[in-house]
Structure formats: structure tokens, C-alpha cells
Amino acid sequence: MPEKVVIVGSGPAAWTAAIYAARAQLNPLVFQGNPYDNTNKANGTLPLGQLALTTEVENFPSWPAGNTREYLRTALKADDVDFPYWVAGDKEQPTHGINGPELMALMRQQAVNFGTRIESKDVTKVDLSKQPFTLTMHDGTTVETLTLIVASGARANYLGLPSEDKYKNKGVSACAVCDGFLPIFRNKPLVVVGAGDSAAEEATYLTKFASKVYMVVRRDQMRASKIMAERAMNHPKIEMKWNTVVEEVLGNEKQVTGVKLKSTKGAADETLDVAGMFLAIGHTPNVHFLDGQLELNEMGYVKWTTVARTYTSVDGVFAAGDVADDYYRQAISAAGTGCMAALDAERWLGHHGHV
Numbered sequence: 001m002p003e004k005v006v007i008v009g010s011g012p013a014a015w016t017a018a019i020y021a022a023r024a025q026l027n028p029l030v031f032q033g034n035p036y037d038n039t040n041k042a043n044g045t046l047p048l049g050q051l052a053l054t055t056e057v058e059n060f061p062s063w064p065a066g067n068t069r070e071y072l073r074t075a076l077k078a079d080d081v082d083f084p085y086w087v088a089g090d091k092e093q094p095t096h097g098i099n100g101p102e103l104m105a106l107m108r109q110q111a112v113n114f115g116t117r118i119e120s121k122d123v124t125k126v127d128l129s130k131q132p133f134t135l136t137m138h139d140g141t142t143v144e145t146l147t148l149i150v151a152s153g154a155r156a157n158y159l160g161l162p163s164e165d166k167y168k169n170k171g172v173s174a175c176a177v178c179d180g181f182l183p184i185f186r187n188k189p190l191v192v193v194g195a196g197d198s199a200a201e202e203a204t205y206l207t208k209f210a211s212k213v214y215m216v217v218r219r220d221q222m223r224a225s226k227i228m229a230e231r232a233m234n235h236p237k238i239e240m241k242w243n244t245v246v247e248e249v250l251g252n253e254k255q256v257t258g259v260k261l262k263s264t265k266g267a268a269d270e271t272l273d274v275a276g277m278f279l280a281i282g283h284t285p286n287v288h289f290l291d292g293q294l295e296l297n298e299m300g301y302v303k304w305t306t307v308a309r310t311y312t313s314v315d316g317v318f319a320a321g322d323v324a325d326d327y328y329r330q331a332i333s334a335a336g337t338g339c340m341a342a343l344d345a346e347r348w349l350g351h352h353g354h355v
């Protein structure tokens with residue numbers, strides 16, 4: 001017998017879809033990825049998704065400031081309680097409600113509580129050409145399913161510098177909307193790397209908090225749309241650093257203190273004193289395993305084919321979260337489309353006489 005609903009993913013979209021599908025008695029099976037795979041480690045595509053890579057999450061509704069620790073102890077299954085993500089040992093978190101790994105572990109637990117089954121495997125191949133669909137895992141096992149929810153997320157692109165890696169969560173960020181508000185960046189100079197629309201938008205956004213924002217641009221012009229580029233370039237708090245690239249992130253072990261810039265035109269190197277570096281050089285959606293069987297948009301994300309639905313180009317396949325979202329890329333929006341995908345799958349099964 002084929003599965004009714006298989007979900008590929010492990011972020012807010014996947015677990016929200018699983019909660020809804022499980023409560024609809026669809027007995028969902030989630031493939032959350034292989035935690036031991038070195039490519040997953042390098043790409044940051046491990047179980048629990050992108051939020052497992054961060055500390056405080058201040059903008060997911062229902063997690064206000066306070067000590068949530070005791071609640072977490074009772075809410076999570078025993079072997080997750082000692083999971084290595086507790087912030088600062090026994091220290092309470094008076095100003096932050098929850099951190100990323102905790103939030104994700106709670107979402108997964110909520111899905112499990114309603115009967116979701118989980119396999120820690122990567123889906124490496126799919127056959128969406130006929131019903132039921134067939135998925136192949138990294139260990140060669142296969143599963144058949146009537147509906148598929150693709151919630152495999154995306155990953156932020158980084159420069160790939162060892163010093164950048166060292167200061168992730170200590171001043172290096174790939175999400176201004178997520179992190180710009182944090183106290184470590186308040187009234188401090190910051191740097192944004194990138195030249196597209198999102199770089200212009202992130203730099204402008206960060207001027208709300210920073211004393212000054214430098215934009216590091218490899219060439220002598222922006223790639224952003226004219227209006228976005230001009231808004232950034234004319235902003236009194238933004239200074240453009242044309243024809244430069246970041247060569248090294250500098251820090252005092254605890255936090256970023258500056259960046260070393262190299263000229264792409266042979267000019268002298270320069271050091272900027274900044275408290276944070278924000279990358280805005282794009283995201284890569286995790287679509288490799290689909291091997292061209294779902295239509296993608298011009299930026300490589302899974303295309304939603306109907307407005308306000310999670311339908312894709314293949315009937316019975318739904319997409320949720322960052323894998324289909326090149327614009328918002330937030331935990332709450334991923335969770336929202338995860339809910340939609342599960343309801344869409346449930347209705348598809350009903351319409352085809354499977355429930």
C-alpha cells in the first residue's frame with residue numbers, strides 16, 4: 001500500500017504540514033534528512049532545518065521573553081531534553097523566548113505527538129511521472145506515496161571564508177530581518193555584502209538599527225533594480241565600497257570587530273571597523289533531488305502554479321516553505337504554507353477517493 005502523504009523536509013514548513021496531516025488521520029511519513037552526511041553538514045541542511053543554525057528567534061509569534069526552560073523540559077521527549085542546544089547551560093534567557101533549535105525540536109515533537117513517523121534519510125531521487133509517486137532514499141530504500149509535500153527549504157549562500165564560518169551567530173548573519181534587531185548590532189557600524197535587490201533592501205533595513213552601513217560591492221555598480229539601488233546609494237547612513245570584496249572577517253573570538261576588504265581593481269586593502277557582516281548574496285533552494293521533474297521559477301525555486309495554493313506543476317505534489325519562496329523566507333511564512341500544503345494534500349486525497 002502506498003503512503004497517503006510523504007513530506008520531505010525538517011523545517012517549520014515540514015513539521016507544520018506533518019501536524020496538520022497527522023491530525024487529519026493521514027498518518028504522514030517525514031523524511032527529515034541524513035544527520036551524518038558531510039554535504040548536509042557543510043550546506044547546513046541537517047534535520048531541524050535552517051533554524052537549527054541560529055540562536056534567538058525573536059519573531060516567531062507566541063514566544064515572548066522569559067524563561068521557557070522548564071516548559072521545554074516537559075514538552076520534549078526525554079532524549080531531546082539533553083540535546084546539545086541549550087543556550088549557556090543553566091543560564092536563564094530573560095530577554096529571549098526561545099532559540100532556533102528549541103523551537104524546531106518543539107515543532108517536531110508536536111508532530112510526533114499526533115502520530116507522525118520520521119525517517120532520518122535523504123531523499124535522493126523521485127519519480128513523479130506516474131501515480132503512486134516513488135521516492136528513493138540515500139540508502140537505496142524506496143517508498144511509494146499518493147501525495148508528496150516538498151518542504152526541503154533553502155540555504156543562504158556564504159562567501160566560504162573560514163573566518164566567516166568562525167563568526168556565524170557572533171556577528172555574521174545571512175538574515176537582516178531575523179538578526180538586525182539584536183542588541184549586538186545596535187548603534188554600531190555594519191557591513192552588507194551583495195549588490196542585488198536583497199542587498200539593497202537589507203542595507204536600507206539595517207539603517208534603522210546601525211550607526212552606519214557599508215555596502216561591499218564587487219563591481220562599480222549595483223545589480224539591484226534602479227529604484228532599490230538609488231534608495232540605498234542615496235541613504236545618508238549608507239556608504240558604498242565599490243570594487244571590493246571581503247577577504248577576512250576580523251573578531252575578538254566573541255564577536256565580529258571588523259572586515260578586511262580587498263580591492264578588485266588593485267587598490268590598497270582596507271579594514272572597516274564593524275560589529276556585524278550581513279550576507280545578501282542569494283539563497284540556493286534544495287531542489288537537487290527533484291531532478292527537473294517539478295517546474296521551477298526563474299530563480300530556481302519550486303513554482304506554485306496557482307495563486308494562494310501550494311499546487312505545483314505535478315498533480316498531487318505540493319510545495320511549502322523556503323523551497324518555493326524566493327521572497328519572504330521566514331519561519332512563520334514557511335509554517336503557514338506548510339499548513340496550506342497539508343490541507344491541499346488532504347483535499348486532493350478526498351477528491352480522488354483515497355480518504
Ligand code: FAD
Pocket residue numbers: 008009010011012013014031032033034044045046047048049050051053054056057058059060121122123124151152153154155156174175178179286289320321322323329330331332334335
Ligand atoms: P528549512 O528550515 O530550510 O529546512 C529544510 C530541511 O529539509 C533541511 O535542513 C533538511 O533537513 C531537509 N531536507 C532538505 N532536502 C532534503 C532531502 N532531499 N531529503 C530529506 N530531507 C531534506 N526566520 C525567522 O522567521 N526568524 C529568525 O529569527 C530567523 N533566523 C534565521 C537565522 C539563520 C542563521 C538562518 C539561516 C535563517 C533564519 N531564518 C529566520 C529563516 C528561517 O530559518 C527559514 O525561513 C525557515 O527555516 C524555512 O523553513 P523551511 O521549512 O522551508 O525549511
